[in-house]
Amino acid sequence: MNPKWSFTRKGEIMKESKGKKLKKDKFTVFLMLAPALFLLIVVSIYPFCWIFQYITFDYNGFTKYFVGFDNIKRVFYDTLYWQSVLHTFEYAFWKLIVIMPLSLITAVMLNQKLKASSLFRGIFFLPTVISSAVYCLIFYFIFAAYNGVLNGFLKYFGIINAPIDWLGGSSTAMISVVIVAIWGGFGNYMILFSSGLTSISEDVYESAKIDGANGFQTFFKITLPLIGPVLKVVLMLAITTALKDYQSIMVLTGGGPNNRTQVMFLYIYQLCFGNGASNLQIGYGAVLSIVSAFIVGVITLIYLKVSKKLDDVY
Amino acid sequence: MKMLNMKKVTAASLALLMGLSLTACGSSSVSSSQSETSTQAASDSSSGETATTTDTANSGDKTKVLVWSKNSHDLEYMTEKVKEYNLTNTDNIEIEYVVQSSSDYLNLITMSASSGQLPDVFANTMVNLSEFAEAGIIQPLNDMMTDEFKKVNEVDTHTYEGINALGEEVYWVAGGMRSGSRLIYNVELFKNAGVEIPTTLTETVDVAKKLTKAGAGVSYGTIFPGLSSPFERWIEHSAELSGVTPYDYVNGKYDFTGFKPFIEAVRQMFDDGSVLPGSASMEIDPTRTQFAAGNVGFYGNASQEAGVLTEQFPAEYEWSVAQLPTLDGTIKGALSSNPNSGWFMSGTTKKKEAAWKVIEYFHSEDFLKGYIEGGYTLPISTYMDSIVDKSKMGRLSLFALQDYEAVYPQAPTVTPAGETYRDALWNACLSNGPDIDETIETLNKTYNEALDKDVASGKVQRLVIENFDSLHPNDGTITYLDK
Numbered sequence: 132m133n134p135k136w137s138f139t140r141k142g143e144i145m146k147e148s149k150g151k152k153l154k155k156d157k158f159t160v161f162l163m164l165a166p167a168l169f170l171l172i173v174v175s176i177y178p179f180c181w182i183f184q185y186i187t188f189d190y191n192g193f194t195k196y197f198v199g200f201d202n203i204k205r206v207f208y209d210t211l212y213w214q215s216v217l218h219t220f221e222y223a224f225w226k227l228i229v230i231m232p233l234s235l236i237t238a239v240m241l242n243q244k245l246k247a248s249s250l251f252r253g254i255f256f257l258p259t260v261i262s263s264a265v266y267c268l269i270f271y272f273i274f275a276a277y278n279g280v281l282n283g284f285l286k287y288f289g290i291i292n293a294p295i296d297w298l299g300g301s302s303t304a305m306i307s308v309v310i311v312a313i314w315g316g317f318g319n320y321m322i323l324f325s326s327g328l329t330s331i332s333e334d335v336y337e338s339a340k341i342d343g344a345n346g347f348q349t350f351f352k353i354t355l356p357l358i359g360p361v362l363k364v365v366l367m368l369a370i371t372t373a374l375k376d377y378q379s380i381m382v383l384t385g386g387g388p389n390n391r392t393q394v395m396f397l398y399i400y401q402l403c404f405g406n407g408a409s410n411l412q413i414g415y416g417a418v419l420s421i422v423s424a425f426i427v428g429v430i431t432l433i434y435l436k437v438s439k440k441l442d443d444v445y
Numbered sequence: 446m447k448m449l450n451m452k453k454v455t456a457a458s459l460a461l462l463m464g465l466s467l468t469a470c471g472s473s474s475v476s477s478s479q480s481e482t483s484t485q486a487a488s489d490s491s492s493g494e495t496a497t498t499t500d501t502a503n504s505g506d507k508t509k510v511l512v513w514s515k516n517s518h519d520l521e522y523m524t525e526k527v528k529e530y531n532l533t534n535t536d537n538i539e540i541e542y543v544v545q546s547s548s549d550y551l552n553l554i555t556m557s558a559s560s561g562q563l564p565d566v567f568a569n570t571m572v573n574l575s576e577f578a579e580a581g582i583i584q585p586l587n588d589m590m591t592d593e594f595k596k597v598n599e600v601d602t603h604t605y606e607g608i609n610a611l612g613e614e615v616y617w618v619a620g621g622m623r624s625g626s627r628l629i630y631n632v633e634l635f636k637n638a639g640v641e642i643p644t645t646l647t648e649t650v651d652v653a654k655k656l657t658k659a660g661a662g663v664s665y666g667t668i669f670p671g672l673s674s675p676f677e678r679w680i681e682h683s684a685e686l687s688g689v690t691p692y693d694y695v696n697g698k699y700d701f702t703g704f705k706p707f708i709e710a711v712r713q714m715f716d717d718g719s720v721l722p723g724s725a726s727m728e729i730d731p732t733r734t735q736f737a738a739g740n741v742g743f744y745g746n747a748s749q750e751a752g753v754l755t756e757q758f759p760a761e762y763e764w765s766v767a768q769l770p771t772l773d774g775t776i777k778g779a780l781s782s783n784p785n786s787g788w789f790m791s792g793t794t795k796k797k798e799a800a801w802k803v804i805e806y807f808h809s810e811d812f813l814k815g816y817i818e819g820g821y822t823l824p825i826s827t828y829m830d831s832i833v834d835k836s837k838m839g840r841l842s843l844f845a846l847q848d849y850e851a852v853y854p855q856a857p858t859v860t861p862a863g864e865t866y867r868d869a870l871w872n873a874c875l876s877n878g879p880d881i882d883e884t885i886e887t888l889n890k891t892y893n894e895a896l897d898k899d900v901a902s903g904k905v906q907r908l909v910i911e912n913f914d915s916l917h918p919n920d921g922t923i924t925y926l927d928k
Contacts, residue, residue: 192556194580196899276722277723277735277740296725296726298723389872
């Protein structure tokens with residue numbers, strides 16, 4: 132037996148088997164990713180590419196009329212669309228400014244291993260598993276101007292004399308839909324924060340306690356920095372979700388009154404599905420979808436750049 | 446250990462419960478292969494549920510004809526008649542009757558057409574007829590009509606260009622008529638407030654105010670379904686009766702200028718607090734329940750309300766109907782009524798003969814007699830009018846067609862770069878709505894620009910009627926222009 136040859140051969144065999152293993156691993160990885168990739172391509176990437184074919188057409192679902200760049204030009208002077216973009220920002224701002232602190236504080240409180248904390252966690256999470264159409268209908272009755280629960284309550288305590296048209300008044304409609312959005316969404320973010328909080332070691336809290344840190348100091352100096360990466364992801368999800376919300380608004384106000392709660396994606400939905408077949412404007416809706424996706428994308432990128440600091444865990 | 450077992454049992458029970466609920470939710474459509482089956486799922490077309498009825502003596506060798514409808518108000522009658530047909534017809538046909546959500550009906554038709562899954566027969570709805578015909582979604586019925594069919598339905602008399610016919614080709618035949626809008630009022634509230642039925646816009650505003658005052662915070666003058674086509678239910682028709690239409694048939698262009706006093710009147714009612722609070726965010730059914738409960742003095746709607754206020758939401762107080770108010774109390778234009786109860790045949794059906802037999806059955810004398818007497822529609826043909834027992838029609842007889850009603854020629858359907866006129870004009874009706882003059886100016890601009898563009902691209906033709914008479918809109922000479 133030639134030891135040199137033997138060594139080389141052994142190395143080759145090892146290399147070969149390592150290569151085989153790597154190939155096999157890669158295949159396994161691909162196999163495991165395949166369902167997710169398939170769904171991503173079929174329900175997300177393909178439809179997004181699909182809409183590009185209609186941007187130069189006036190298309191109502193079955194007949195296409197070539198209109199050149201008319202759809203693109205219209206974006207620049209469509210005041211209703213830009214108004215809906217502003218409303219989207221307004222809606223997202225109010226929603227995020229309340230829902231983020233609320234869900235984080237709730238998660239921290241329920242993380243204290245208090246009695247019935249699991250029960251409360253379940254109750255707060257419940258709206259996430261209820262269809263938004265269902266809880267919006269419930270809120271519709273709560274907000275009803277005539278014989279509504281909220282107006283009845285306020286009247287009983289002498290806070291108001293005349294009924295307030297919560298969903299039909301231009302000054303109250305936006306705040307009403309934001310309240311519903313907060314109620315429906317905060318349980319979800321609370322659970323995400325809770326999972327982030329469980330990853331923080333008890334030892335850190337104990338050390339802080341020994342050092343004499345109070346509740347506020349513990350929260351701001353330990354909890355908040357240590358869930359930075361989780362906070363970054365949750366915030367990103369919350370921002371994109373808030374910018375894309377429209378289902379609950381559709382049920383509650385339909386974008387009214389006088390377009391006061393009209394948001395980007397509800398406007399697009401109405402162009403593509405909402406006003407009867409003869410008025411469908413799928414071509415223009417396709418252009419607005421691309422513009423809106425671009426707006427959401429830019430905001431997300433800006434956020435990711437700004438929030439880089441949140442990755443730096445102590 | 447015990448705890449763990451308990452958890453396992455709970456998890457298994459929950460999984461089973463979820464599985465059962467999914468199975469239950471998934472069985473919305475019933476297809477029968479057994480003899481003598483009769484199934485009926487719950488129905489509420491406005492909420493989007495689906496009702497399916499399949500009744501058959503022996504479905505094994507039968508030609509199955511799939512029929513879609515968007516009406517739930519006539520489900521009881523339709524179920525009974527479909528069952529009767531499936532058990533007795535000698536053509537070996539089985540009807541599978543499905544009630545689809547009325548709010549998504551048009552989208553469902555469009556999507557099923559795109560995916561090649563159109564039903565063989567489907568109930569008519571307001572569509573752009575030429576687009577549907579060009580796309581092959583529907584087909585003309587002329588060749589199949591028998592003399593008996595034409596006699597009962599008076600097809601030649603009730604052919605409306607752009608509505609159910611294109612030139613000589615008839616795509617659906619009207620089995621009945623929906624009346625134009627009426628003022629529906631609570632007799633008791635009017636009596637208590639000491640007011641008469643308003644005939645002019647000014648009187649309407651005044652009466653609404655007096656009814657609200659007499660209602661003392663419990664009942665109000667009027668109501669509008671802000672989220673369910675509020676403008677077209679009666680404001681637009683009051684304007685029509687006053688000779689104001691969105692389309693200027695003489696000059697072949699859109700003109701919304703005449704709507705100004707109507708919008709001002711509605712805005713005044715909002716400003717006065719005469720409209721039930723919350724109207725702006727109400728769907729149609731809540732407005733009906735408020736009227737039925739006696740909280741509203743009057744509102745406007747068409748003949749479907751007869752069934753709604755007697756069966757769906759039975760009114761707790763005496764109600765009646767009157768003519769809609771006009772600008773100055775005089776009728777200067779026809780009130781539009783709508784031919785209905787018709788059926789399209791799919792342009793792609795492979796069961797043309799069987800599909801026609803089903804349409805023929807739905808338009809037969811016996812079927813229509815029961816349908817009209819059941820109060821589901823008003824008779825459109827004089828033949829049916831002469832044979833139905835009107836005493837059986839119930840409150841629908843209050844909506845009997847009047848001399849001042851007519852079917853308007855279909856104005857070109859355009860896609861404006863902006864709000865639809867109904868949305869924009871309704872927004873202008875609201876207290877904090879946009880400026881009325883500006884709204885009208887914008888609509889005149891966007892609609893006429895869209896009309897010019899769509900005519901130039903060949904999408905629509907400009908409709909001009911020579912010697913147009915607003916009281917008899919079909920009497921003039923209709924011309925379609927390509928420019």
